[in-house]
Amino acid sequence: DESHFEVFNRKNKSFVRRLPSESDKPFNFQPRVQGDGGSIDIWGIMTGKGVGPLVFYDGRMNGQSYIGVIEPVLLSFIEKNFDPDATRYYVQDNAPCHKSAFSMKWFAKNKINLLDLAAVSPDFNAIENLWDIIDNKLNDYRLNNVNDLQQAILEIWTKNIK
Numbered sequence: 001d002e003s004h005f006e007v008f009n010r011k012n013k014s015f016v017r018r019l020p021s022e023s024d025k026p027f028n029f030q031p032r033v034q035g036d037g038g039s040i041d042i043w044g045i046m047t048g049k050g051v052g053p054l055v056f057y058d059g060r061m062n063g064q065s066y067i068g069v070i071e072p073v074l075l076s077f078i079e080k081n082f083d084p085d086a087t088r089y090y091v092q093d094n095a096p097c098h099k100s101a102f103s104m105k106w107f108a109k110n111k112i113n114l115l116d117l118a119a120v121s122p123d124f125n126a127i128e129n130l131w132d133i134i135d136n137k138l139n140d141y142r143l144n145n146v147n148d149l150q151q152a153i154l155e156i157w158t159k160n161i162k
Contacts, residue, residue: 001092001127001128001131002043002095003041003042003044003131004040004041005039005040005041005134006038006039006149007038007143007145007146007148007149008037037144037145038146038149039146039149041056041057041058041061043055043069044127044157045073045074045077046127046130046161047081049081051157051158051161052073052077054153054154055070055072056150057069061097062097062100063096063100063101063102063103064100065097066097066103067102071106074112075110087113088113089113089115090112090113090114091115091116091117091125092114092116092117093116093117098116130161133161134153134156138152138153138156
């Protein structure tokens, strides 16, 4: 699945309780940086055995770019980690790039069984929850630029996700 991360703007939210008379006090405001500091898009895979490869990519996803991102890593990952005779399913949501004719043809050609889920369905698609865990763990890092963000995500993915 794919996810988008920004250097300064975390997805997690903060909730604050305060008295009505405190609403405009300085301690209620978080400093913001003009601009987002940069962002990255990633594709990753997870299985019952753990996480697989993580791919950083640029730009918007369509069917061809999606296959361009996963093709170099997915087939070899499946080959290395799974019995070729076992039935297995690749789970993806119904994002347009996943359901494009180009993508569907590629999956059929490579004999990859698909299990489709609703788009952005964290209750069913476990990796959506994994992206949220990564975003929360990024709060422990001091991120100044896209390179810092990429290195932090790689560290979390390889060392902290089991």
